[in-house]
Amino acid sequence: KNEVEQSPQNLTAQEGEFITINCSYSVGISALHWLQQHPGGGIVSLFMLSSGKKKHGRLIATINIQEKHSSLHITASHPRDSAVYICAVRTTGNQFYFGTGTSLTVIP
Amino acid sequence: DAGITQSPRHKVTETGTPVTLRCHQTENHRYMYWYRQDPGHGLRLIHYSYGVKDTDKGEVSDGYSVSRSKTEDFLLTLESATSSQTSVYFCAISAQLDGASEQYFGPGTRLTVT
Numbered sequence: 001k002n003e004v005e006q007s008p009q010n011l012t013a014q015e016g017e018f019i020t021i022n023c024s025y026s027v028g029i030s031a032l033h034w035l036q037q038h039p040g041g042g043i044v045s046l047f048m049l050s051s052g053k054k055k056h057g058r059l060i061a062t063i064n065i066q067e068k069h070s071s072l073h074i075t076a077s078h079p080r081d082s083a084v085y086i087c088a089v090r091t092t093g094n095q096f097y098f099g100t101g102t103s104l105t106v107i108p
Numbered sequence: 109d110a111g112i113t114q115s116p117r118h119k120v121t122e123t124g125t126p127v128t129l130r131c132h133q134t135e136n137h138r139y140m141y142w143y144r145q146d147p148g149h150g151l152r153l154i155h156y157s158y159g160v161k162d163t164d165k166g167e168v169s170d171g172y173s174v175s176r177s178k179t180e181d182f183l184l185t186l187e188s189a190t191s192s193q194t195s196v197y198f199c200a201i202s203a204q205l206d207g208a209s210e211q212y213f214g215p216g217t218r219l220t221v222t
Contacts, residue, residue, distance in 0.1 A: 041215070041216045042213070043216075086150065086151070088150075094139060094158075095166075096211060
């Protein structure tokens with residue numbers, strides 16, 4: 001049983017396309033995180049959300065607490081966006097659960 | 109990067125040997141975590157620490173032990189390495205940001221057990 005489910009697992013897009021990655025979770029959370037992992041392995045945090053919507057440049061993250069669902073959107077995708085995107089949730093006990101990741105490839 | 113380093117970055121060892129991985133942070137964060145990352149699985153929590161000498165087990169703690177004798181160092185030990193422990197190991201810290209916890213990750217340690 002996975003506390004965090006992501007879809008799709010793999011995604012290929014043409015440069016310039018609008019991309020959506022989805023995350024559903026089954027536990028009570030204090031916050032939800034979107035992480036990015038590039039080839040070579042380093043993991044960086046993109047967003048931390050507890051409600052509503054956040055935007056950084058071409059990236060937008062939304063969360064619906066009632067539906068236990070979050071989406072990560074990338075507008076005007078670029079090959080440098082190619083990475084694995086990971087959804088993670090933080091429980092009130094300060095433990096983190098992670099999705100298996102969405103591997104995104106953006107083709108020039 | 110919240111000043112997190114891991115050592116070694118790569119290690120190849122034989123089955124049955126002990127291995128210790130080190131995570132070092134420079135910003136006095138209270139919470140530290142050890143995860144492993146394997147294909148087909150999300151990051152899975154091995155152990156975590158909420159202060160010096162205060163540790164607790166995570167989801168996949170069997171075969172691993174940890175120690176935290178100083179705030180800045182969190183050690184992960186495989187007492188007798190097995191091939192199933194071949195993985196990439198990430199250390200992370202939890203830092204308070206705007207009243208909520210943000211996680212920052214170390215660069216990872218790739219461990220191969222032959």
